[in-house]
Amino acid sequence: MSKIINGELLDDKVVQKIFTQLHKGKIDKVNAIVVHQTGGANAESAFNSYKTAPNGAHFLIDKDGTIYQTALTTKVTYHVGKLKSRCLDTPTCPKEETAAANAVYLQKGLSYSVRVQKVNDLEKGKDYPNRYPSNSDSIGIEIAGQFIAKTQSYETVNDKQNASLKWLVAELSVHLSLQSGDVYRHPEVSYKQASEAASAAW
Amino acid sequence: MKIFILITLCALASCTLQKSKFSGAAVTERSSDAANSFCQNFSMDNKQVMEFFSKSHEISAAELHDNFDYLPCHVKGSITPKDTLLHNCNFDIQAGGTAQVSCGEDWIKFYACKNCQHLFKD
Numbered sequence: 001m002s003k004i005i006n007g008e009l010l011d012d013k014v015v016q017k018i019f020t021q022l023h024k025g026k027i028d029k030v031n032a033i034v035v036h037q038t039g040g041a042n043a044e045s046a047f048n049s050y051k052t053a054p055n056g057a058h059f060l061i062d063k064d065g066t067i068y069q070t071a072l073t074t075k076v077t078y079h080v081g082k083l084k085s086r087c088l089d090t091p092t093c094p095k096e097e098t099a100a101a102n103a104v105y106l107q108k109g110l111s112y113s114v115r116v117q118k119v120n121d122l123e124k125g126k127d128y129p130n131r132y133p134s135n136s137d138s139i140g141i142e143i144a145g146q147f148i149a150k151t152q153s154y155e156t157v158n159d160k161q162n163a164s165l166k167w168l169v170a171e172l173s174v175h176l177s178l179q180s181g182d183v184y185r186h187p188e189v190s191y192k193q194a195s196e197a198a199s200a201a202w
Numbered sequence: 203m204k205i206f207i208l209i210t211l212c213a214l215a216s217c218t219l220q221k222s223k224f225s226g227a228a229v230t231e232r233s234s235d236a237a238n239s240f241c242q243n244f245s246m247d248n249k250q251v252m253e254f255f256s257k258s259h260e261i262s263a264a265e266l267h268d269n270f271d272y273l274p275c276h277v278k279g280s281i282t283p284k285d286t287l288l289h290n291c292n293f294d295i296q297a298g299g300t301a302q303v304s305c306g307e308d309w310i311k312f313y314a315c316k317n318c319q320h321l322f323k324d
Contacts, residue, residue: 039267046264055268082271105240111319112241112273112297147263149302149310191271191298194235 004175007072009059013167017047017068022056023075024135030073032133032182033172034080034189035165035197037145037154043068046142054078057140059168065160067168070142073176079140081190082120086131093130116191132189133182139172141165143200153195162201169202224303226282227251227293235274241297243324244275250321251279254295258315266300266312273298297322 002011008018036057038046043062050056050070057079058071071077085101087093104118123131143165145155157165169183185197227248234242246254261269275297282291283305291305299322304310315321 037267039264040262049264049268053268102240108324111323112244112275113271113299113319113322115240116271116273116298147267149263149304149312150307191273192267193272196267 002171002175004073007074009069009073009171009175011171013067013164014059015066015068017070018072019047019050019056019070021052021054022050022071022077024054024078025076027074027076027137029137030139030176030178031128031137032184033139033141033169033178034133034184034186035169035200035202036079036140036142036186037147037157037196037200038142039147039154040144041146043144046144057142059140060142060144061161061164061168062144063158063161065158065164067164073139073172076135077140078135079142080133080135080138080186081192082116083123083132083134084189084191085119085123086126086129133184139176141168143197147193147196152193154193154198157197157199157201162199165200166202222252222256223284224252224255224281225284227255227279228281229277229279231276231278233276233278235276239274241273241275241324244273244277244297244322245324246277246295246321248279251277251281251293251295254301254315254318254321255281255293255313257318258301258313261300261312261314263312266314270300270314271298272296272300 002009040046043060046060055078060068060070087098087101105115128137143157143161147154186192187194187196232245273296277295281293288305293301293303295301299315301313
């Protein structure tokens with residue numbers, strides 16, 4: 001059984017490769033896990049981007065199933081992007097909240113990017129689970145996998161990667177008291193290609 | 203003297219205009235991945251497509267994932283990359299401000315434009 005000490009998930013299965021550049025503040029409480037694919041061919045390309053770019057997640061699973069921890073679980077990283085409105089996917093959401101989200105999405109004269117930014121701002125004023133998990137309360141797990149332009153889809157997550165993902169989600173869920181409904185694929189919560197992490201299984 | 207200054211300013215202005223990487227854009231299709239999507243009215247004409255590509259820069263698939271929103275509405279058509287022998291090329295501009303240009307199966311590039319918000323609204 002693994003342990004989390006000072007934000008590090010300690011186990012023989014996890015390689016510590018922390019990029020402090022990814023740390024953007026303190027997480028008060030982890031409410032969820034968001035599963036991603038990197039869009040690049042392997043872990044190395046992601047590591048290179050982590051050295052200079054602001055975005056990245058807490059863990060990365062390479063093509064051979066190796067799990068790297070790339071940020072502390074106690075730290076915010078920028079991995080989610082702009083939040084979709086959870087109300088529009090939730091039949092039980094109060095009507096006025098649904099109407100508010102729709103009004104922003106359909107606001108003429110604003111670019112689509114500004115509209116999704118405003119929806120994001122609306123959502124961040126809510127608590128989880130009334131909104132999708134955000135950077136401030138979620139752990140990100142990246143799976144190395146290319147976006148294949150020919151087919152307009154992400155490559156299939158392989159068996160070794162899925163085995164590692166299953167283990168990692170199980171361990172983090174125990175340590176952070178998460179339920180099965182607290183694990184999301186990236187396109188569920190933000191504006192991403194639908195095939196991203198579609199073949200991820202845990 | 204005034205004429206000299208005017209000519210110089212005009213020359214400088216033309217130097218700062220970005221050289222377009224493409225020519226001959228022709229829109230053939232608008233589409234949406236999902237029914238009743240909030241961006242389903244997204245459209246561009248040929249001139250706007252050329253403006254987008256003249257202001258855009260090339261990005262990688264990883265940058266597309268990390269830094270841009272994928273919005274499920276598209277304007278598609280044909281286009282020709284300049285200074286190449288490539289032909290039969292197609293573009294797919296998504297409502298989030300990114301695009302893909304493909305010439306056959308082996309030449310595919312991604313583009314983004316952060317200063318093009320005026321082109322992405324209805």
